[in-house]
Amino acid sequence: MSKIQHLNHRSLQTNVGPILLSVNPYHDVGNPLTLSSTRSVPLAPQLRKIVQEAVRQQAETGYPQAIILSGTSGSGKTHCSMLLLRQLFAVAGGGPETDAFKHLAAAFTVLRSLGSAKTTTNSESSRIGQFIEVQVTDGALYRTKIHCYFLDQTRVIRPLPNEKNYHIFYQMLAGLNADECARLNLEGYSPANLRYLQHGDIRQDEQEDAARFQAWKACLGILGIPFLDVVRVLAAVLLLGNVQFVDGQGLEVEVVGETELNAVANLLGVPPAQLFRGLTTRTHNARGQLIKSVCDANMSNMTRDCLAKALYCRTVATIVRRANSLKRLGSTLGTLSSDSNESVHNQAEVASQHASTIGGNAGSKSMAALNNAVRHATDGFIGILDMFGFEEPRPAQLEHLCINLCAETMQHFYNTHIFKSSVESCREEGIICDTEVDYVDNVPCIDLISSLRTGLLSMLDAECSVRGTAESYVAKIKVQHRNSARLEQRVLEPYDPRLFAIRHFAGRVEYDTTDFLDTNRDVVPDDLVSVFYKHTCNFGFATHLFGTELKALYAQENGPRGLSFRIAPTSHTDLLNGDEPVSTLTQDFHTRLDNLLRTLVHARPHFVRCIRSNTAEKGGVFDRGAVVRQIRALQVLETVNLMASGFPHRMRFKQFTARYRMLAPFRLLRRCEEKALEDCKVILDFALENPPELDGSVTLSWAPGKRHIFLSEGIRQHLERLRTEVRMKSATLIQATWRGWNLRKRLGTIRRTHDIQLMGGALLSINKTGTRTANVTHSSANNTGTATRPRPQPIAGTPPPDPNEKCDSKIIAQTCTLFGLDLERPPPVPPSRSYTVTGNSKLGYPQTRIMKMNFPEDPAAVGLGEQLRKGEAVTVTGASHRRGHLIVEHNGISLHVPFQYMELVKTIAPVPSGPAGGSVPAPPTATAVNI
Ligand SMILES: Nc1ncnc2c1ncn2[C@@H]1O[C@H](COP(=O)(O)OP(=O)(O)OP(=O)(O)O)[C@@H](O)[C@H]1O
Numbered sequence: 001m002s003k004i005q006h007l008n009h010r011s012l013q014t015n016v017g018p019i020l021l022s023v024n025p026y027h028d029v030g031n032p033l034t035l036s037s038t039r040s041v042p043l044a045p046q047l048r049k050i051v052q053e054a055v056r057q058q059a060e061t062g063y064p065q066a067i068i069l070s071g072t073s074g075s076g077k078t079h080c081s082m083l084l085l086r087q088l089f090a091v092a093g094g095g096p097e098t099d100a101f102k103h104l105a106a107a108f109t110v111l112r113s114l115g116s117a118k119t120t121t122n123s124e125s126s127r128i129g130q131f132i133e134v135q136v137t138d139g140a141l142y143r144t145k146i147h148c149y150f151l152d153q154t155r156v157i158r159p160l161p162n163e164k165n166y167h168i169f170y171q172m173l174a175g176l177n178a179d180e181c182a183r184l185n186l187e188g189y190s191p192a193n194l195r196y197l198q199h200g201d202i203r204q205d206e207q208e209d210a211a212r213f214q215a216w217k218a219c220l221g222i223l224g225i226p227f228l229d230v231v232r233v234l235a236a237v238l239l240l241g242n243v244q245f246v247d248g249q250g251l252e253v254e255v256v257g258e259t260e261l262n263a264v265a266n267l268l269g270v271p272p273a274q275l276f277r278g279l280t281t282r283t284h285n286a287r288g289q290l291i292k293s294v295c296d297a298n299m300s301n302m303t304r305d306c307l308a309k310a311l312y313c314r315t316v317a318t319i320v321r322r323a324n325s326l327k328r329l330g331s332t333l334g335t336l337s338s339d340s341n342e343s344v345h346n347q348a349e350v351a352s353q354h355a356s357t358i359g360g361n362a363g364s365k366s367m368a369a370l371n372n373a374v375r376h377a378t379d380g381f382i383g384i385l386d387m388f389g390f391e392e393p394r395p396a397q398l399e400h401l402c403i404n405l406c407a408e409t410m411q412h413f414y415n416t417h418i419f420k421s422s423v424e425s426c427r428e429e430g431i432i433c434d435t436e437v438d439y440v441d442n443v444p445c446i447d448l449i450s451s452l453r454t455g456l457l458s459m460l461d462a463e464c465s466v467r468g469t470a471e472s473y474v475a476k477i478k479v480q481h482r483n484s485a486r487l488e489q490r491v492l493e494p495y496d497p498r499l500f501a502i503r504h505f506a507g508r509v510e511y512d513t514t515d516f517l518d519t520n521r522d523v524v525p526d527d528l529v530s531v532f533y534k535h536t537c538n539f540g541f542a543t544h545l546f547g548t549e550l551k552a553l554y555a556q557e558n559g560p561r562g563l564s565f566r567i568a569p570t571s572h573t574d575l576l577n578g579d580e581p582v583s584t585l586t587q588d589f590h591t592r593l594d595n596l597l598r599t600l601v602h603a604r605p606h607f608v609r610c611i612r613s614n615t616a617e618k619g620g621v622f623d624r625g626a627v628v629r630q631i632r633a634l635q636v637l638e639t640v641n642l643m644a645s646g647f648p649h650r651m652r653f654k655q656f657t658a659r660y661r662m663l664a665p666f667r668l669l670r671r672c673e674e675k676a677l678e679d680c681k682v683i684l685d686f687a688l689e690n691p692p693e694l695d696g697s698v699t700l701s702w703a704p705g706k707r708h709i710f711l712s713e714g715i716r717q718h719l720e721r722l723r724t725e726v727r728m729k730s731a732t733l734i735q736a737t738w739r740g741w742n743l744r745k746r747l748g749t750i751r752r753t754h755d756i757q758l759m760g761g762a763l764l765s766i767n768k769t770g771t772r773t774a775n776v777t778h779s780s781a782n783n784t785g786t787a788t789r790p791r792p793q794p795i796a797g798t799p800p801p802d803p804n805e806k807c808d809s810k811i812i813a814q815t816c817t818l819f820g821l822d823l824e825r826p827p828p829v830p831p832s833r834s835y836t837v838t839g840n841s842k843l844g845y846p847q848t849r850i851m852k853m854n855f856p857e858d859p860a861a862v863g864l865g866e867q868l869r870k871g872e873a874v875t876v877t878g879a880s881h882r883r884g885h886l887i888v889e890h891n892g893i894s895l896h897v898p899f900q901y902m903e904l905v906k907t908i909a910p911v912p913s914g915p916a917g918g919s920v921p922a923p924p925t926a927t928a929v930n931i
Contacts, residue, residue, distance in 0.1 A: 013046040017643035017713040018053075019418070020046050021636065023627075024076030024612045026619045035105035038086040047080065050606050051087040054382050057604055058136055066383040066603035070410045071610030072506060072630060073389040074122035074617065080608055081132065081386040082108070088134055088382060093141030104144050106222035107323035111146070113171055113216045114316050117155055118164035118201060120393055123617060127152035127166070128316070129387040129406060131596060136380055145324045148317070149387065149406070149592055152399045153568065153585075154519060156237065156312045157305040159200035160393055166312075167209075168216070169197060172234055174206040175213025184235040185263035196241030196308065223323055229541040233315050236267040240308045245280065245300035253280050253297045269539025270531050278531035279303050285562035306524045310567045314545040317569045383603060385410075385596075389610075390504065390633070395512035398519040401456070402589050404504050405449045408442050409593060411505050411634075415439055417605055418639060422648050429705030435645040439638045442505045445486045449502075450590060454480050457586040464521050464584060470498040470513040506633035522585040523564035526553055530560045609634050644698045647710035656680050656709045660719055662726045663687050680709050687719055756844075834878070836904070847876045849886075849902035855895075868895070874902065 012023045022044075054065040067084055069077040089101045096105075115128035129149035135142045159165045173190060181187050191202040220227050239260045248254040255261055255276065265272035280300045284291045295303065390407040391400055419439040426433055449456050456477055463473040474497055481487045488501040488508070501510045530553060531537065532546045543550065549565045566581040570588055583591070611630045614623035631637065642648050651659070653676035661669055661679070664686040669679045684702055691700055694714055703710045711719075743750075815821075835842040851872045859867045868874055868890060876886045877894075885896040 035108045064603040075610035075612040106219035109219040113168040132384045171209040171213040174209035245297040278528040283560040390506040526560040526563040643713040649711040650708040
């Protein structure tokens with residue numbers, strides 16, 4: 001019985017050297033986390049560090065980087081991948097406000113509903129493995145692509161008991177309004193009466209599902225995908241499940257659920273009779289003679305299921321392609337073509353094929369040229385790999401075997417990078433390491449499943465080609481692999497000749513082969529595909545879903561001729577090998593996995609190992625037994641061992657000196673290629689002068705090899721810390737030196753500006769009684785232009801708007817709209833200036849001006865005893881808060897005089913005594929500064 005503790009600490013991530021361990025605490029079970037909603041989730045510093053490191057290494061070395069998430073199903077890989085992606089956009093992509101982010105977030109939301117389903121271990125399990133490729137040019141994010149490894153097709157027609165079909169079906173049933181339901185012929189249907197949903201768990205949270213459906217619909221709109229096209233196909237898939245064929249009295253099969261058949265035909269834009277014929281008849285090619293036959297009920301039901309699977313997975317592939325297509329490359333809005341495949345690295349060809357059917361030849365050429373340019377303009381990428389986690393459902397099907405092969409392959413990739421390469425390179429360069437690197441190699445299991453001739457998948461292909469049975473297949477593999485420790489030989493209880501069990505790296509899984517052969521063949525007959533030819537089908541989207549097949553079918557001859565096509569869109573341009581498809585489902589999956597590995601081996605990997613805290617999806621519960629099992633499977637202890645006392649890192653001598661040379665005195669380094677090893681030793685000697693205190697078995701060891709210097713994790717971290725310190729100190733020194741130099745250079749200007757401000761303040765402080773408190777004469781008043789322009793004064797003291805002023809609110813509103821201003825919060829009115837402008841000079845206050853006319857015209861009326869007379873010289877001390885007025889100090893009182901009443905005297909002249917002979921301030925000096 002496993003010990004259960006409550007997770008009460010918040011640190012869910014830790015590092016084992018450069019490898020990150022992340023625990024899923026299930027704080028928020030089944031949360032609807034989307035890429036957009038990651039903005040509200042705080043990001044762990046360790047995740048941020050991984051992204052920063054990947055971006056830095058990509059920018060410094062130009063190598064592609066791959067962040068590889070692994071762990072069992074439900075360990076939080078998808079959750080982490082979204083957080084990483086958000087951080088990647090924050091570091092290199094302009095943040096979440098960019099169009100690229102919004103586009104990607106919409107694509108994730110759409111794909112999450114279409115590609116996730118409830119399984120026994122994870123209610124949000126991704127059934128689409130994803131590799132998100134973020135292309136980077138000059139250190140900046142350039143374009144994102146989602147590569148999908150869509151696999152779990154059987155779920156569309158038969159989810160396992162206690163599991164569910166794809167989320168989108170439940171969301172659609174909850175979220176469609178009455179009108180839409182009527183248009184899609186879905187009135188009165190629910191998970192309880194739809195056969196494809198009935199197989200599994202039919203419980204649903206309608207409110208949550210409806211809300212998610214609305215978000216999904218909005219995101220389809222962002223991607224420019226016509227909502228109605230997609231939901232028509234999805235509704236057709238659901239209703240197809242309720243069409244049942246039974247053997248009739250004569251040769252013909254009979255249909256139960258004719259209403260549904262008619263509804264499906266209507267949704268797919270084909271005549272019902274044509275669809276019925278497509279599902280129930282087969283054309284055979286007998287030595288050039290085309291013969292039609294009628295299928296029995298069983299065969300017809302299988303064809304119906306094939307159609308449902310084909311419609312679903314082709315729709316998903318088309319949406320992925322659409323999400324990946326660049327708008328500027330001229331992709332068409334409102335039309336979705338499926339005439340090509342979603343292959344891992346043939347996007348450019350895909351796009352050009354796509355164009356060839358839509359835009360004609362010229363369009364195709366220019367599209368191909370543009371795509372080529374894009375491909376070559378791409379410097380590198382930072383990829384985030386969120387592949388399927390290990391699963392052990394009961395009963396496991398062919399899809400689960402592929403999923404577990406994928407998990408094994410990722411585990412092998414980790415082993416090779418972390419353990420094997422370390423052991424082998426030490427051996428090659430004669431390094432003796434005290435620590436025995438001990439790990440479980442899972443190559444035998446991978447060989448068992450996927451070796452070229454005798455692997456379980458190859459033998460399945462062979463069994464398909466001889467039209468064998470599940471029983472014969474199991475018997476053959478047991479004989480072939482009788483000595484394998486990974487394939488169990490003992491008889492399983494209860495005995496069933498169709499069952500076999502494999503011991504995977506993460507646990508034992510029993511596989512039921514009943515549907516292995518049919519699932520692997522993965523074929524749909526041409527009689528059915530031809531129904532969607534444009535002459536009989538008026539629903540363009542459905543025709544596009546089978547575009548490539550229809551093209552092949554109608555290229556030379558018209559109509560079905562006994563061919564079979566793959567249900568899933570394939571990565572092969574060559575569709576047929578005789579009458580059969582060129583590949584099977586597992587071959588195709590294998591090819592994609594190979595392509596992915598080819599991409600990954602060229603990239604610098606960053607590993608994130610995910611662990612789920614319990615198997616019951618309970619928030620904050622830590623199940624020690626479950627965690628220990630995962631830690632063992634992920635070989636965490638072996639990794640800790642290697643990091644603590646082995647040599648997990650190696651660097652070329654030159655690379656080492658380039659990175660750490662600042663740690664040794666410059667004069668002691670030889671800085672030439674032949675002496676690189678000596679330089680390495682000097683650097684390491686200096687670095688170890690003050691060794692840090694280390695815990696337990698962590699060592700600070702290093703060893704020189706033939707071409708590389710080998711480092712323990714302890715010394716790597718120490719070197720990195722010292723490097724960061726030296727760089728920080730150097731940056732501080734550089735900044736301080738530059739700031740000092742810059743300040744000294746500007747010192748003269750700063751002093752002058754300071755003096756001007758001082759003088760302006762002093763002159764303005766002449767009090768009302770006319771007593772001068774300061775008289776500062778500025779020597780640079782009429783500066784000849786060598787002085788730097790004084791900085792404009794900060795905006796302050798803006799007078800409040802005059803309530804008596806008449807404003808036309810309509811004009812104000814129009815102006816605000818024109819300039820994009822917010823009428824509720826208008827921009828501040830510019831402040832009164834502390835100077836006036838004449839020609840190209842600024843004239844500071846106080847100024848002398850001559851009255852052009854008497855002011856006020858009637859002094860008695862405004863309560864004033866005297867009047868400023870025409871021709872009189874007055875002292876203006878500043879701008880008034882009343883618009884268009886200046887403040888004139890006259891006989892100790894301040895008057896607000898409209899500026900039109902006065903004329904500016906540029907020359908500095910004494911202000912004569914007023915006519916009343918009152919006390920007049922000493923002549924002020926106007927300060928003119930060239931602009
Ligand atoms: N750090 C976390 N905090 C809160 N909830 C989390 C965290 N990580 C994962 N979860 C939740 O746990 C559940 C399983 O996570 P997720 O689907 O990411 O696992 P997975 O490893 O991708 O599984 P699969 O391989 O089946 O797709 C989800 O509901 C997710 O929201």
